[in-house]
Amino acid sequence: MDRTRLNAILKASPWIPQTGRQFEAFTSKADVVLFGGAAGGGKSDLAVGLALTKHRRTLYVRREAVQLRPVVDRITELLGTRDGYNGTTNTWQFGNGRQIVFGGVPNADDVNKFQGASRDLLVIDECVNLLESQVQFLQGWVRSNIKGQPCKTLLCSNPPTSAEGEWILRWFAPWLDPNHPKPAKSGELRWFASIDGKEKETGKERFKHKGEWITPRSRTFIASRVTDN
Numbered sequence: 001m002d003r004t005r006l007n008a009i010l011k012a013s014p015w016i017p018q019t020g021r022q023f024e025a026f027t028s029k030a031d032v033v034l035f036g037g038a039a040g041g042g043k044s045d046l047a048v049g050l051a052l053t054k055h056r057r058t059l060y061v062r063r064e065a066v067q068l069r070p071v072v073d074r075i076t077e078l079l080g081t082r083d084g085y086n087g088t089t090n091t092w093q094f095g096n097g098r099q100i101v102f103g104g105v106p107n108a109d110d111v112n113k114f115q116g117a118s119r120d121l122l123v124i125d126e127c128v129n130l131l132e133s134q135v136q137f138l139q140g141w142v143r144s145n146i147k148g149q150p151c152k153t154l155l156c157s158n159p160p161t162s163a164e165g166e167w168i169l170r171w172f173a174p175w176l177d178p179n180h181p182k183p184a185k186s187g188e189l190r191w192f193a194s195i196d197g198k199e200k201e202t203g204k205e206r207f208k209h210k211g212e213w214i215t216p217r218s219r220t221f222i223a224s225r226v227t228d229n
Contacts (some may be wrong), residue, residue: 014078015049021224022046025154026054029188031217032139034127035173035224036157042224043156047123048074051100053108054150058100059114061138063129065104066088071125072102105130111137120144120151127155128165135167136194171199175221186223191216 004145017026022042025035036043048071048162051058062068063225068090075092076082085092090102101119105111122142124135135155160166169176171192174184184190191204193216206215 010047013049013053014047014155015052017046017049018042021222024187025222025224026050028187028220028222029218030220031142031151031220032153032155032158032192034155034168034175034219034221036155037159037223044071044074044125046224047055047125047154047156048078050121050152050154051123052078052098055152056098056146056149057119057144058098058120058121058123059117059138059141060100060102061114061130061180062104062124062125063106065102068102068104068125074122075100083212105134109136110134112136114141118143118145120146120149122153123156124153125156127157128162128168131164132167132171136199165218167199172219174201187220188219191218193217 017023021035022045025033025046025167035046038155046059052075060068060071070106072082072092076085084094092100092102101114103114108131112146115137118141121140122138124130124138127135140151144151155168157165157168160168174180174182174188175186175188177183191202192199193202193214194200195202195209195214202216204218205215206213208214
């Protein structure tokens with residue numbers, strides 16, 4: 001995004017990113033951004049900011065839907081109203097066509113209820129509490145038919161506390177594995193693809209595997225710290 005357009009967005013926005021790590025994540029060109037590493041690092045606020053400024057259709061997920069109430073409260077605080085929010089359907093519909101859908105996926109197959117609904121922003125808050133297969137499934141519907149609309153997956157998380165969330169260490173090994181042969185810097189883009197159900201680092205160009213074309217997606221990791229707020 002060019003600086004002129006970014007300044008225009010920020011000027012008219014109910015939310016602006018803080019200088020530093022949050023701004024870096026807000027402006028990242030990566031298809032998939034992992035933002036986190038510590039409590040209080042502004043992860044949820046970044047997700048809200050992206051949904052209210054740069055994206056039109058957002059799916060905002062946590063393992064338990066009840067955990068998203070503070071997110072709804074934060075949006076209410078920023079906008080000064082709950083107009084357009086439907087607590088029954090967990091959907092916030094804005095007059096400019098923007099939409100945010102909130103959902104929980106406590107069981108492995110709960111992701112199926114979001115099948116077929118495309119969105120240009122997928123936010124998975126505390127992503128290590130979800131199964132790898134759930135995240136892979138939800139990412140399959142990140143797309144837009146609007147020309148020029150950026151599409152992104154934002155994974156917000158602190159370090160995993162159980163084996164269930166250790167997939168994040170494999171997905172972002174260049175940033176998180178101290179023994180990785182080709183370590184990546186914060187904000188650096190690397191490309192990955194799902195090959196036979198496993199996430200593997202690849203080049204950026206699309207390639208053919210078993211007769212099918214695969215288009216890699218870029219990833220990056222940006223650490224958030226409470227001292228950045």
